[in-house]
Amino acid sequence: MSSFEGLDVISISDFSKEDVMRVLKTAKGMVPMATGRKPDRSLEGKIMSALFFEPSTRTRLSFESAMKRLGGGVLGFAQPEGTSIMKGETLADTVRMVDAYSDVVVIRHPHEGAARLAADFASKPVINAGDGAGQHPTQTLLDLYTIWEGLGKLDGVNIALVGDLKYGRTVHSLTTALSMFRTNLSFVAPPSLQMPRELIDQVKEKGLPLKMTHDIRDVINDVDVLYVTRIQKERFPDPQEYAKVAGTYRIDIPLLRDVKKNLMIMHPLPRVDEIAAEVDETPYARYFQQALNGVSVRMALLSLILGGTK
Amino acid sequence: MRELRVQPIKNGTVIDHIPSGMALKVLKILGISGNVASTVTVAMHVASAKMKWKDIVKVEDRELNPREVDKICLIAPSATVNVIRNYNVAEKRRVSLPERAVGILKCGNPNCITNQKEPVETVFLVSSKTPLLLRCRYCDRMLEDVAAAIV
Numbered sequence: 001m002s003s004f005e006g007l008d009v010i011s012i013s014d015f016s017k018e019d020v021m022r023v024l025k026t027a028k029g030m031v032p033m034a035t036g037r038k039p040d041r042s043l044e045g046k047i048m049s050a051l052f053f054e055p056s057t058r059t060r061l062s063f064e065s066a067m068k069r070l071g072g073g074v075l076g077f078a079q080p081e082g083t084s085i086m087k088g089e090t091l092a093d094t095v096r097m098v099d100a101y102s103d104v105v106v107i108r109h110p111h112e113g114a115a116r117l118a119a120d121f122a123s124k125p126v127i128n129a130g131d132g133a134g135q136h137p138t139q140t141l142l143d144l145y146t147i148w149e150g151l152g153k154l155d156g157v158n159i160a161l162v163g164d165l166k167y168g169r170t171v172h173s174l175t176t177a178l179s180m181f182r183t184n185l186s187f188v189a190p191p192s193l194q195m196p197r198e199l200i201d202q203v204k205e206k207g208l209p210l211k212m213t214h215d216i217r218d219v220i221n222d223v224d225v226l227y228v229t230r231i232q233k234e235r236f237p238d239p240q241e242y243a244k245v246a247g248t249y250r251i252d253i254p255l256l257r258d259v260k261k262n263l264m265i266m267h268p269l270p271r272v273d274e275i276a277a278e279v280d281e282t283p284y285a286r287y288f289q290q291a292l293n294g295v296s297v298r299m300a301l302l303s304l305i306l307g308g309t310k
Numbered sequence: 311m312r313e314l315r316v317q318p319i320k321n322g323t324v325i326d327h328i329p330s331g332m333a334l335k336v337l338k339i340l341g342i343s344g345n346v347a348s349t350v351t352v353a354m355h356v357a358s359a360k361m362k363w364k365d366i367v368k369v370e371d372r373e374l375n376p377r378e379v380d381k382i383c384l385i386a387p388s389a390t391v392n393v394i395r396n397y398n399v400a401e402k403r404r405v406s407l408p409e410r411a412v413g414i415l416k417c418g419n420p421n422c423i424t425n426q427k428e429p430v431e432t433v434f435l436v437s438s439k440t441p442l443l444l445r446c447r448y449c450d451r452m453l454e455d456v457a458a459a460i461v
Contacts, residue, residue: 011450090428113423113448117430132421134449198452 004304008119009127011135012173017180024145026300026309027293033069034296041071042308049102050076051094051118052129053085053109058269059129059138062294063106066302069295075102095121104306107131125305133169139268140173142297146290147225150264154178160186160219163229163249163274165195170268171229175199179206186211186219190245193235216249221258226251226284228267228274252276256284266290316353322370324392325382330355332386333365335457339381340369348372361388381414383407384442385457410435411444415459422449 004022008014015023032038048067052060055078064074076098077083085094091114098105099122107118108129115128115135130136148154159178161171165187175195178185179202187195191214203210211219220226228251236242250273251265267275267287279285303309328336333352337343342350348371358364373393374382382389383405393401413431417424424432424446433447444453453459 013450091423091426092429109423110421111423111426112419112421112450113446116448117423117428120430131423132449 004301005307006125007305008115008125009137009301009305010115010119011128012137012140012177015137015177015180020141020144020177020180023141023297023300023304024148026304027141027145027296028149030296030299030303034066034292034299036069040069042303043067043070043072043306046070046072046104046306047102048072048074048076048302049098049105050074050078050129051098051105051107051109052076052078053080053091053107053114055079056108056130058291058294059108059136062291063127063129063138063298065295066298070299070303070308072103072302072306076106091117092121095126098122099124104302127301127305130169133167135173136169137173138294138298138301139170140177141301142290142294143170143174143227143266143268144177145293145297146266146286147264149293150286151224151262154181154183156182156184157225158184158186158223159225159227160188160216160223161195161227161229162188162216164193164231164235165189165229166193167232167235168229171195171227172199174227176202179203179208182208184209184211186213186223188213188216188219188249190214190231193231193245216251216255220255221260224260224263226263226265228265228271230270230272230274246274250274250276251279253278253282256282259284316351316366316368318397319349319351319368319370319394320397322348322368322372322394323374324394325367325369325386326364326390326392327358327361327388328365328367328386329361329388330363330365333367335385335460336365336367336382336389339385339460340367340374340378342369377414379403379405380408380411381460384411384414384444384460387439387442407436407439407442410447414461415444415453415456416461417446417449417451418454418459419446419449419451422446422451424448 033040095118104125106127106129109131112132112134114131119126231246263284264286265284351368353366389405391403392399411434434444437443437445
């Protein structure tokens with residue numbers, strides 16, 4: 001995609017390396033406006049529909065903040081209760097309707113492929129804000145932004161993805177995106193929750209170095225980025241087995257004793273207990289910054305798509 | 311005198327060079343069960359110079375529509391479809407795998423939007439021809455059992 005204007009953002013696979021860099025650089029330029037230090041009215045008169053068919057805190061609020069910081073308006077719903085969807089309206093019809101009311105449609109839906117379907121029925125651009133266990137491209141872009149902003153580069157970065165790599169959608173999209181760059185990846189997970197074969201093959205096809213282990217201590221002192229995800233209890237039939245596994249992936253101060261000085265610990269949030277609260281006070285903790293970056297990255301996308309940034 | 315195992319047909323379709331063992335799946339695709347109005351002949355495990363063993367299906371008084379031919383292609387890419395009119399081969403078609411399979415497969419992912427009550431046809435993109443690998447355009451999942459997913 002050479003120009004973003006009018007484009008749908010459905011999957012990170014639709015982006016080239018150049019597209020990703022364009023978004024990240026635009027996002028950097030958005031920081032003064034995203035933090036309210038500088039006003040921006042470039043999307044004044046434009047309306048964003050936010051269709052949230054399942055609950056979300058960070059994604060929804062950061063999209064709304066992003067649109068309002070650019071001077072635009074927002075309409076939509078935060079859950080389907082009370083809308084005509086509960087009366088059995090199809091997603092296709094809902095999308096046709098909001099397409100007429102707004103200039104861009106942001107959708108979060110419990111079913112995989114919902115955003116692609118929405119894009120088929122909408123004449124306006126559609127942004128996927130998460131579809132079931134499928135794609136969540138704006139999360140991936142803000143993850144990439146956090147790494148790029150923190151280390152000044154993406155090529156050559158050592159990154160360990162930790163936790164539930166089998167079911168976690170953020171780590172799947174992130175793996176696809178990181179494979180575009182010359183990154184050194186490590187997948188750290190219990191064998192039953194390792195990365196799906198398809199994604200491992202994708203990394204290998206690119207000829208990128210890949211390490212797979214179940215022991216975080218194998219990699220923790222060598223990496224620049226530790227991307228931690230939650231291991232969900234319901235993935236384990238035996239609660240004792242869960243307790244055993246979850247405990248070994250808990251990041252605490254003693255585990256960080258010999259890590260690189262500029263290590264970045266990231267997490268898509270919400271976290272439960274996979275990162276001890278004491279880690280929040282260390283310079284390694286970047287997960288709250290990562291969540292804040294969501295606003296500038298989403299501002300960049302809205303601006304590029306709606307023609308606020310040429 | 312050698313007796314012909316399968317007789318020529320007057321009008322209809324002969325699907326030849328079906329990989330051995332796939333004839334019954336071809337019948338399923340064509341919706342042929344016990345209740346038929348014209349003769350259907352099925353030959354399985356027939357010697358073939360080209361394929362060693364093959365299956366053949368002859369359906370009298372019926373010509374296939376393009377969608378049926380596309381479906382056959384998914385399970386029998388080597389097949390040829392001959393349209394017979396008045397004992398002559400009126401058309402000889404090799405099936406060819408399309409770039410995308412539209413409306414002929416059901417996505418195996420129960421949580422895919424195409425398995426909800428939405429007014430869309432499924433679309434699968436061919437990501438590899440041999441072996442045949444198909445990816446759902448909507449949910450991005452690879453289809454695991456192509457033959458079982460044909461609708």
